[in-house]
Amino acid sequence: MIHIDRSMVGLAAATLILAAAGGFVPDWLAFILTLALAKALVVQGVVLQMRAGLVSFGQGLFFCVGGYAVGMGGHFFGINDAPVLLLAGALAAVALAAVLGLLMTRYRDIFFAMLSLALSMILFGVLVKSSELGSTDGFNVHPATFFGLSFKTEAYKTALYLLTVLLAGGGALVLHLVHHSGLGRMWEAIRENEIRVEYLGLSPRWLLYANYLLAAAFAALGGGLTALATGHIDPEMSFWTTSGEFVFIALLGGTSHVAAPMVAAVLFAFVRTYAIEFTPHTWQMILGFVLLGIIVFLPKGLWSLVRSEKRAKA
Amino acid sequence: MTTFYAIFIDGMIYASWLFLVAAGLTVIYGVMRILNMAHGSFYAIGAYCAASMVGWYFSDFDGNPYLSYLLLIGCALVAGLVVGVVIEQGLLRFMYKRNELLMIIITYALLLILEDTTKLAFGVDPYFTYQPYALLGRSDIGGLAFANYDLLLVAVSAIIGLGCWLVLNRTHVGKVLRAVIHDREIAVAMGVNVRLMFAGTFIVGTTLGALAGALTAPSISVSPGIGVEVIVLAFAVVVVGGLGSIEGAIVGALLVGMTRSLAVHLAPQIELFVIYGVMSLVLAVRPQGLFGRTLARKI
Amino acid sequence: MSTPILQTKSLCRSFGAVTAARDLDVTINPGEIVGVIGSNGAGKTTFINMVTGYLPPSSGQILFEGRSILGKPPRAIIRMGMARSFQVAQLFPELTVLENMLIALVAAEGPRPSFFLPMASAKRMRQAKELLAEFGVERFGDSVVSAVPQGARKLIDIAMALISTPRMLLLDEPTSGVSVEEKFGLMDTVMRAVRHHGVTVLFVEHDMEIVERYVSRVLAFYSGEIISDGTPAQVFADEKVRELVIGHGHGTEKKRNMA
Numbered sequence: 001m002i003h004i005d006r007s008m009v010g011l012a013a014a015t016l017i018l019a020a021a022g023g024f025v026p027d028w029l030a031f032i033l034t035l036a037l038a039k040a041l042v043v044q045g046v047v048l049q050m051r052a053g054l055v056s057f058g059q060g061l062f063f064c065v066g067g068y069a070v071g072m073g074g075h076f077f078g079i080n081d082a083p084v085l086l087l088a089g090a091l092a093a094v095a096l097a098a099v100l101g102l103l104m105t106r107y108r109d110i111f112f113a114m115l116s117l118a119l120s121m122i123l124f125g126v127l128v129k130s131s132e133l134g135s136t137d138g139f140n141v142h143p144a145t146f147f148g149l150s151f152k153t154e155a156y157k158t159a160l161y162l163l164t165v166l167l168a169g170g171g172a173l174v175l176h177l178v179h180h181s182g183l184g185r186m187w188e189a190i191r192e193n194e195i196r197v198e199y200l201g202l203s204p205r206w207l208l209y210a211n212y213l214l215a216a217a218f219a220a221l222g223g224g225l226t227a228l229a230t231g232h233i234d235p236e237m238s239f240w241t242t243s244g245e246f247v248f249i250a251l252l253g254g255t256s257h258v259a260a261p262m263v264a265a266v267l268f269a270f271v272r273t274y275a276i277e278f279t280p281h282t283w284q285m286i287l288g289f290v291l292l293g294i295i296v297f298l299p300k301g302l303w304s305l306v307r308s309e310k311r312a313k314a
Numbered sequence: 315m316t317t318f319y320a321i322f323i324d325g326m327i328y329a330s331w332l333f334l335v336a337a338g339l340t341v342i343y344g345v346m347r348i349l350n351m352a353h354g355s356f357y358a359i360g361a362y363c364a365a366s367m368v369g370w371y372f373s374d375f376d377g378n379p380y381l382s383y384l385l386l387i388g389c390a391l392v393a394g395l396v397v398g399v400v401i402e403q404g405l406l407r408f409m410y411k412r413n414e415l416l417m418i419i420i421t422y423a424l425l426l427i428l429e430d431t432t433k434l435a436f437g438v439d440p441y442f443t444y445q446p447y448a449l450l451g452r453s454d455i456g457g458l459a460f461a462n463y464d465l466l467l468v469a470v471s472a473i474i475g476l477g478c479w480l481v482l483n484r485t486h487v488g489k490v491l492r493a494v495i496h497d498r499e500i501a502v503a504m505g506v507n508v509r510l511m512f513a514g515t516f517i518v519g520t521t522l523g524a525l526a527g528a529l530t531a532p533s534i535s536v537s538p539g540i541g542v543e544v545i546v547l548a549f550a551v552v553v554v555g556g557l558g559s560i561e562g563a564i565v566g567a568l569l570v571g572m573t574r575s576l577a578v579h580l581a582p583q584i585e586l587f588v589i590y591g592v593m594s595l596v597l598a599v600r601p602q603g604l605f606g607r608t609l610a611r612k613i
Numbered sequence: 614m615s616t617p618i619l620q621t622k623s624l625c626r627s628f629g630a631v632t633a634a635r636d637l638d639v640t641i642n643p644g645e646i647v648g649v650i651g652s653n654g655a656g657k658t659t660f661i662n663m664v665t666g667y668l669p670p671s672s673g674q675i676l677f678e679g680r681s682i683l684g685k686p687p688r689a690i691i692r693m694g695m696a697r698s699f700q701v702a703q704l705f706p707e708l709t710v711l712e713n714m715l716i717a718l719v720a721a722e723g724p725r726p727s728f729f730l731p732m733a734s735a736k737r738m739r740q741a742k743e744l745l746a747e748f749g750v751e752r753f754g755d756s757v758v759s760a761v762p763q764g765a766r767k768l769i770d771i772a773m774a775l776i777s778t779p780r781m782l783l784l785d786e787p788t789s790g791v792s793v794e795e796k797f798g799l800m801d802t803v804m805r806a807v808r809h810h811g812v813t814v815l816f817v818e819h820d821m822e823i824v825e826r827y828v829s830r831v832l833a834f835y836s837g838e839i840i841s842d843g844t845p846a847q848v849f850a851d852e853k854v855r856e857l858v859i860g861h862g863h864g865t866e867k868k869r870n871m872a
Contacts, residue, residue: 003731055415103598110349110414114553115597118590121546125586180733182719182726189716192705199665199703200720201691201777210728240546244422251419281433288426292405295412295420 007176011259015169022161027154030161034229036262036269037168039249042222043261044175045215046250051179052211053191054108057243058116061123062093062216064238066223068133069093071233074142082144082163086224093220094213101212105205108194120238127235138234141227164225171218172258178214179258187211248287251294254301264301319456321575327464329571330471334529335544336551336563337474338522344495344558345515347414348406351421353523354545355428356397360524361531361540362432363393365441368532372445382446390528394521397428402516410512425541433538440537447532467529474522478560491515495558550593556603565604616679618643618781618813619664624673626659626837633659634670635837641815643780646807648824648845649817651834651858657817658700660834661783665697666690677781692724696779700786702770706759710750710769713758714741717776747809748772749802764795771803775810782807784816788823796820800827821859825849833858 022030042063049056069089073079079088100119107115128136143150146159178184186207189197194204227233236242253264275283294301339353367389368382401424409420450462482488493501494511502508527540534540551570555562570589577588584591596604617640624637633656641647649657662668664675666687675682682690705713718737719726726732745751748768753761758769767787774782787803788796804827807814818824824831824845831848833841835858841851848854 055419057418103594107597107601110418110557111597111601113415113418114349114549115594117546118550118553118593118597122587122590122594125584125590128586129583177729177731180731181728182722182730182732183728185712185716185732186719186726188708189705192707193703196703196705196773197720198687199691199697200717200773201688202720202724202726203686203688206724241542247419247422281438282430284426285430288423288428288430291423291426292420295416295423 007257007259008173011169011173011176014259015165015173018165018169019162022158022165027157030157031229032269032273033266034157034161034164035226036265037164038222038225038229039246039269040168040222040262040265041171041225042219043246043249043253043265044171044258045218045222046246047253047255047261048175048178048187048211048215048218050250050255051184051191052187052208054112054208054211055247056116056215057113057240057247058118058120059215059219059246060238060240060243061116061120062097062219063223063226063242063246064120064123064127064233064235065089065093065096066220067227067233067237068127068223069220070144070224070227071139071141072133074144075139080142080144081148082146082160082228085144085228086167086221089220089224090217093216093223097213097216101209104212105208117240117243120243121240124235124238124240127238134234136235138232138236141231141233143231144228160225160228164229167221167225168262171221172262176258183207183210248291251291251301254298256300260301316457317579320458321572321579323455323458323460324578325568325572325575326468327460327571328575329567330468331526331530332547332551332571333471333475333564333567334467334526335523336548336555336567337478337560338519338526339548340552340555340558340560340563341478341522342516342519343552344560345491346410346512347558348417348421349414349549349557350519351418351545352401352424352428353421353519353548354541354543355425355432356394356520356523356541357527357530357544358432358536358541359397359428360390360393360527361534361536362436362441362527363389363524364528365443365531365536366436368443368446369441372443379445379449382449386446386528386531387525390525391521393528394524395517397524398517398520399513401520402513406516407509407513425545429538429541432541438538440535441531442535443532445532461533463532470529474525475560475564482560547589550589553593553603554596556606559603559605562603562605569604615643617641617676618645618678619815620674620676620679621664622674622676624660624663624675625671626656626663626668627671632656632837634663634673637673637837637839639832639839641781641813643813644811645813645815645830646804646828647815648828648831649815649834650819650821650824650831650848650854654836655834655858656837657834658785659837661697661785661815661817665695665783688724691777691779694778694780695783696774696777696781697783698767698771698774698785698787700789702763702766704758704766704769704773707757709755709757710745710761710765711738711741711754713769713773714744714776717773721777744772744776745769747806764791764799767791768799768802772806775806775812778810779812781813781815784814784818786817786819788818788820796823797826821849 042059046056046059066089069092070085073085073088079085104112104115127133133139143156146163151159186197186202190204190207197204223237249264249268250261252268253260272283275286335357338356339350342348342350364386367385371377371382371385405424409417412420447461447463450466452459453462453465482491490506491511493504494506494508498508551566552563554569555564555566570592573588573592574585577585619639619641621637621639624634626634637660649660651657659668663670666682666685666689677690677693677695680693682693705716715732715737718740719732742751742754745754750765750768753765758766767790771784771787788799791799800823828845831843831845832839833848833854840857841848841854
């Protein structure tokens with residue numbers, strides 16, 4: 001039986017409030033929120049991996065696949081419906097992950113981090129040299145329709161905002177269930193002691209394979225939404241620093257609650273908007289110091305500040 | 315035949331550059347078990363220091379142009395030493411107890427900080443210091459012209475590789491370091507001052523990184539982002555060779571360098587692809603790298 | 614006679630120049646409680662590691678209930694009805710004791726856990742608490758494992774092994790790291806549970822007092838070979854065993870002095 005808890009009610013309420021706000025928030029704000037929540041979807045995948053003890057410095061790979069699927073769908077295949085494009089991107093990412101996962105599930109720790117980085121850089125290298133796809137410049141994404149309906153500029157942005165809010169909120173709800181399910185807790189068990197999991201009769205590789213696929217799907221959704229929101233895609237999406245940013249946001253929020261990546265992504269987006277405006281050359285420095293601060297003072301991320309229930313430590 | 319020469323010599327030049335870039339990374343990992351993401355920043359800092367000093371030397375100080383090479387190396391040594399001491403003493407030594415994965419993230423934070431520090435210190439406009447590069451002229455090998463500076467780099471790289479190997483295998487310090495590499499706990503139990511070894515290793519590592527940057531500066535446009543690009547190449551090299559092994563880094567650099575050279579001459583569109591392709595292939599077949607050791611977990 | 618529950622035939626394993634197992638022929642029948650003794654490096658843990666698929670033997674045969682388990686990974690062997698505990702308890706240190714048990718319960722239900730049904734169902738919570746009570750560690754339920762004393766961790770480790778309802782249980786030094794005061798209490802608890810579940814047990818133990826008290830049969834290992842096999846009285850009376858195993862170990866004496 002699925003038990004409906006406080007977190008789920010809260011998530012559903014927050015999603016509805018954000019969606020309703022879409023009617024009157026100013027354009028620039030809706031744009032920032034759209035991008036932040038799209039990013040939050042990718043970060044959910046990174047968090048999923050972190051809960052299993054894996055840190056990926058290459059999640060940009062699937063982010064990029066999602067983005068390019070949306071762009072190429074419009075450009076080359078005449079598909080222009082946003083949900084269809086997003087689904088196509090997610091499927092493409094899962095298909096790729098299904099192949100790469102066979103390899104990736106053999107690695108842990110720094111090897112997983114490095115190999116994921118290398119794989120995303122392979123895609124970067126391929127895209128940079130693909131003149132049909134605009135090489136380093138990438139290309140512009142056609143405006144999409146939503147379930148067959150097309151919108152003008154203003155309404156288009158609102159529609160995209162709504163779609164993003166619903167996907168981010170719905171995705172978080174699903175992940176909340178996943179985190180507390182038998183499978184979700186088994187990922188934590190792998191992080192804690194893989195040998196024991198094997199000796200409980202389960203295959204850690206199979207469990208991590210499922211984890212890898214799910215994370216890829218979320219990254220692709222986020223990439224697709226980002227492509228639609230910015231109207232542009234380029235190989236930078238697969239460059240390792242993009243993946244580094246996802247890791248940063250994941251650590252900022254922490255892994256203990258599905259709302260954390262969303263809060264962290266929104267916070268990140270606002271701070272960046274202002275920091276880049278006022279002190280363009282210290283933005284990364286701020287990130288670096290914040291990251292060190294989190295590691296030293298808040299190893300469970302910002303969310304540990306708002307979490308009321310504490311684990312008894314006897 | 316000409317193509318063969320070109321591939322071989324270009325490959326050697328690129329491989330020796332890769333080794334220069336990767337040497338510091340592998341030394342630090344070998345001894346300290348820190349996969350240092352900020353290594354690219356040390357490279358960038360070395361390159362900026364050298365480029366600005368050598369630029370000043372040629373424009374405002376009318377000295378013997380050949381002395382600029384000393385200046386190049388001097389800059390790298392000073393920059394590496396200062397940065398190494400500040401980071402090791404100011405940050406890293408408080409972090410040694412943490413696991414390898416967290417160390418990656420800590421050095422990633424360091425990279426973010428150093429990237430902007432470099433921008434603040436040197437601005438965002440590119441630096442060009444072609445003089446030391448142009449000064450040495452070109453040589454004709456098998457009908458192809460190569461910059462003597464590049465050929466010199468092959469020698470420098472070989473000297474550094476040999477130097478590292480000699481220190482590790484033929485000196486007392488090297489013996490102690492190998493003990494630390496082999497089993498840190500036993501080394502501590504035997505009275506090795508691991509703190510001192512770590513500090514020394516880190517400073518040598520940063521200096522090697524800065525030296526790589528300084529030596530590269532005359533042949534590139536020094537601009538923001540060079541460190542971020544270089545670090546992934548260095549990763550590829552050390553991962554192919556086996557993390558922490560100097561021999562591995564040499565072989566990794568040769569393998570990656572030659573493969574890339576082949577690609578550049580025969581199939582330029584896969585140039586970037588092959589580097590990481592080689593890395594992924596090696597990891598898939600031999601996760602510990604060509605010269606790495608595996609450790610089974612005892613239960 | 615019924616099929617032996619565990620049988621090895623000329624099992625060999627070496628690590629470089631060190632031989633950890635040389636032509637081991639072991640037959641264990643259902644219902645037996647077998648103790649394995651031997652000094653450090655005699656090949657006891659290697660034997661358990663080979664039998665549970667963690668370490669491939671260099672050569673030889675291993676049959677569990679008449680079926681070969683050679684080449685099978687530990688998880689497959691666990692699913693066939695074998696289980697083991699570890700010298701150093703292998704738990705999930707940052708999760709609570711209750712969560713540890715719940716995870717083991719989920720695992721026992723099948724190799725593909727649900728991705729949406731919650732782990733902490735009412736039924737599993739009840740089962741987990743019952744098990745913790747059976748092992749006398751229910752008071753630690755809400756503590757994280759890393760904060761629980763060594764002896765309790767060993768019990769939790771064994772309790773987790775029993776969740777898969779194995780027919781054979783291998784215990785790797787159940788009392789190592791446990792204080793002298795606690796060790797008999799711990800073994801009493803374990804043996805009660807084992808009898809309750811009707812499990813065949815093979816356990817490796819340094820402590821001769823423990824072996825003497827709880828087993829019906831002893832295997833004495835010395836440098837990868839079995840030098841004696843019989844009732845505790847027979848094995849302990851064996852000249853070779855006295856010289857090579859018990860003489861080496863002095864396990865009981867030393868531990869007592871240190872505690």
